[in-house]
Structure formats: C-alpha cells, structure tokens
Amino acid sequence: MTEQIARLAQQAGNDRLRLLAVSKVHSIDKIRDLYAVGHNYFGENYVQELAEKAEACADLPLRWSFIGHLQSNKIKTLVRYASDIQTLASMKHAHLIEKAAITYSKTPFPVYVACNPEDEPGKNGLSCHDVLPFVASLKTQCPHLRLMGLMSIPPRKYQDSLQEVPELYRALRKLANQVGEGRLSLGMSGDLKIAIKAGSNLVRIGSSIFGTRPQKARQP
Ligand SMILES: *Cc1c(COP(=O)(O)O)cnc(C)c1O
DSSP states (O other): OHHHHHHHHHHHTOOSOEEEEEOTTOOHHHHHHHHHTTOOEEEESOHHHHHHHHHHTTTSOOEEEEOSOOOGGGHHHHHHHOSEEEEEOOHHHHHHHHHHHHHTTOOSEEEEEEEOTTOOTTOOSBOHHHHHHHHHHHHHHOTTEEEEEEEEOOOTTOOTTOSSOOHHHHHHHHHHHTSTTOEEEOOOTTTHHHHHHHTOSEEEESHHHHOSOOOOOOOO
C-alpha cells in the first residue's frame, strides 16, 4: 500500500503526501504488524478505543490521530492520548482542546478544521463558506492550537472511477491553502487516486490496508 501511494504521488507530482492508517475496529495485533514494517501513524474514530489502543501500545513510538465525532466530555481523554485531532468544527471544542493541551503540556496541539463540503447530514464538519471565519476566530482566540490545515470527507459519489479530478476536490485544495499550515487531509480507500491528484497531503486509508471492517454499532 505505501508503495502504491508513493507511486501515485510521484505520478501526480505530489511531494508532500503522508499516509494515515485508519485502524478503527481492527486489532492491536494488526497495528503492531504494520508498525513492524515501518508505519507509526494511526487513525481512530472512537475515543475509548483510541485510549485503549494507545495504552496497549505504549511501548511503541506510535502517533494517534483522531478522525471521529468530537464530544465535549471526551476531549480531555482524547488530548491526553492523541497526537492530533482532525475533526474540529466548533469554538467550544477548540477551547476545550486548548485547556486539555495545557493540562497535559501538549501545546501547541495540532488540529485540522473539518469541512463537510456538501453539507451532508450526519457528517462532521463546517460548510465551506464557514471555514475561513472559523479559522480567523481560532487564530485570535486559541493560541495553544497548531492549525495544520483542512480535513474533508466528500460525498461517496466521488470515487476513483471518475476520469477527472472533481471541481470540489480542487476547491478543497485551494481552501486548505488558507487554513493554518495549509495541509489537506483528503482521500480514503475509495477516492485515493483523485485525492492524490488534487494535491492531498494526508490520505486516510482503512479498508485497503486492513481489509473490510466488521460492522460496529455507532457509539451513543
Ligand atoms: C473510516 C474512515 C476512513 C477510512 O476509510 P476507508 O474507506 O476504510 O479507507 C477515513 N477517514 C475517516 C474520517 C474515517 O472515518
């Protein structure tokens, strides 16, 4: 998988691309296996699961990225174990992340602003037009956050079977340039190629690495 990604990135002239291995629902053994072949950056969607895995792998130098739904009462635990949070979309959560980052001496704490570009129900993130005003507020009110860039999960209809890079993907690339350090977290197993062509800096890949996920009920 890493080889395939490296090849796609080279073909697209994209020289700032990293891989986040999305290990949600998958076992600690699988995480250890991937670490053994040189990967140390893992993504999780559930705070409790992230914390348990981080504890269980405390002997390894792993970095945990949170890509799930944020809940105020879990932010402190999350900041304790995660190395970044990619689903920031409210000032209330931003302030809580700051507070926890200070508590755990993890400032400035890396965050990505989440964008839900076609306002799909049930998905994390701000509308595109709300992103820059939100970024302006973060800059003035949250000096203890490190604003990495933009994270997005576009609608499912955008898949690698498309011939062209969708206009939406280009728009997200441009928007990300104006968010903090300008990184774009875009692309999952199904839209990896078009995301890399559009200039993603971080692809979040689960099923193509670990296999399909067993079904798990959403946490309340
Ligand atoms: C689960 C998940 C992924 C990985 O999805 P795959 O289709 O398995 O590659 C990426 N990003 C987010 C936000 C996710 O929740």
